[in-house]
Amino acid sequence: MASKRQVGLREGFKYxxxxxxxxxxxxRISGIGIALFVGMHIIASFSSQVFGxxxxxxxxxxxxxxxxxxxVFFCVLFHAINGLRxxxxxxxxxxxxxxxxxxxVEWAVFLPIYALAVFVIISTxxxx
Amino acid sequence: xxxxxxKSLPLGKRGLNFEMLxxxxxxxxxxxxxALILFAIxxxxxxxxxxxxxxxxxxxxxxxxxxxxxxxxxxxxxxPWETPFWKLTASALLLxxxxxxxxxxxxxxxxxxxxxxxxQIVRILxxxxxxxxxxxGLYVLWTSF
Numbered sequence: 531m532a533s534k535r536q537v538g539l540r541e542g543f544k545y546x547x548x549x550x551x552x553x554x555x556x557x558r559i560s561g562i563g564i565a566l567f568v569g570m571h572i573i574a575s576f577s578s579q580v581f582g583x584x585x586x587x588x589x590x591x592x593x594x595x596x597x598x599x600x601x602v603f604f605c606v607l608f609h610a611i612n613g614l615r616x617x618x619x620x621x622x623x624x625x626x627x628x629x630x631x632x633x634x635v636e637w638a639v640f641l642p643i644y645a646l647a648v649f650v651i652i653s654t655x656x657x658x
Numbered sequence: 659x660x661x662x663x664x665k666s667l668p669l670g671k672r673g674l675n676f677e678m679l680x681x682x683x684x685x686x687x688x689x690x691x692x693a694l695i696l697f698a699i700x701x702x703x704x705x706x707x708x709x710x711x712x713x714x715x716x717x718x719x720x721x722x723x724x725x726x727x728x729x730x731x732x733x734x735x736x737x738p739w740e741t742p743f744w745k746l747t748a749s750a751l752l753l754x755x756x757x758x759x760x761x762x763x764x765x766x767x768x769x770x771x772x773x774x775x776x777x778q779i780v781r782i783l784x785x786x787x788x789x790x791x792x793x794x795g796l797y798v799l800w801t802s803f
Contacts, residue, residue, distance in 0.1 A: 576794040
C-alpha cells in the first residue's frame with residue numbers, strides 16, 4: 531500500500547477536524563444504525579410472514595421502546611438532513627465555499643425537529 | 659497512488675469508473691428517496707391519513723408504503739393502500755434504499771479493510787447481501803396482507 535494511514539483510535543480523536551469531521555462521523559454512525567435497523571426489520575418481517583416466527587413480534591416491542599425510538603429517529607433524521615446537504619454541495623460544487631455555513635444551517639434545521647420529536651416520544655411514553 | 663493525481667485531471671479525462679458511478683448514484687438515490695417518501699406522505703394525506711392516522715403511523719407509511727403499516731390504524735378500508743401501484747412504489751424505494759445502504763457499508767469497510775484480498779471478500783459479501791435483502795424485501799412487499 532502506498533499510503534500509511536493506520537491511525538489508532540486515540541490519535542484519531544486528537545485530530546481536530548471540527549464541525550465537518552463531526553458530521554462526517556455522525557453520518558457514518560447513523561448510516562450503520564439505519565442499516566442495522568432496516569436489515570433487522572426486513573429479516574423479521576420475512577421470517578414472520580413466511581415461517582410465522584414470533585421474531586417480528588418481539589422486535590416490535592423493542593421498536594416501541596422510547597429509548598430505541600430516540601436513537602433511530604436521530605439516525606434517520608440526521609442522515610437524511612446531512613445527506614441532503616452533501617447532495618446539494620456535491621451537485622453544485624460552487625456552494626462548497628460555504629460548506630461551514632451549510633453545516634450551521636443543517637444544525638439549525640435538525641435541532642428543532644429532533645427536539646420536538648424527542649419531546650413527543652417522551653411525553654407519549656409517559657402517558658401524555 | 660493514482661488517487662492524488664486524479665484530483666487535478668480535467669472532467670473529460672477522468673472517465674467513468676465504478677467509484678464515480680456509485681458516487682453519483684449515492685447522491686441521486688438520496689434525492690430519489692426524498693421524492694418517493696414525500697410522495698407517499700402527500701398521497702397518504704390525500705387518501706385520508708389526516709383524520710385516520712397519527713403522525714408516527716403516517717411516517718411509517720412514508721418511509722415504506724407497505725400495507726402492513728396501515729393495518730393497525732383507524733383507516734376503515736385498506737384496499738386503496740394495497741394496490742399494485744403502492745407495491746411498485748414501495749419496491750422502487752426498497753431497491754434504492756438497499757443499494758444505497760449496502761454501498762455505504764462497502765465504503766465504510768474500505769476505510770478499515772485495506773488489503774486487496776480483504777476488499778475482494780467485502781465486495782463478494784456485499785453483492786450476496788444486496789441480492790439477499792432485495793429478494794426477501796420484495797417478497798415481503800408483494801406477499802404482505
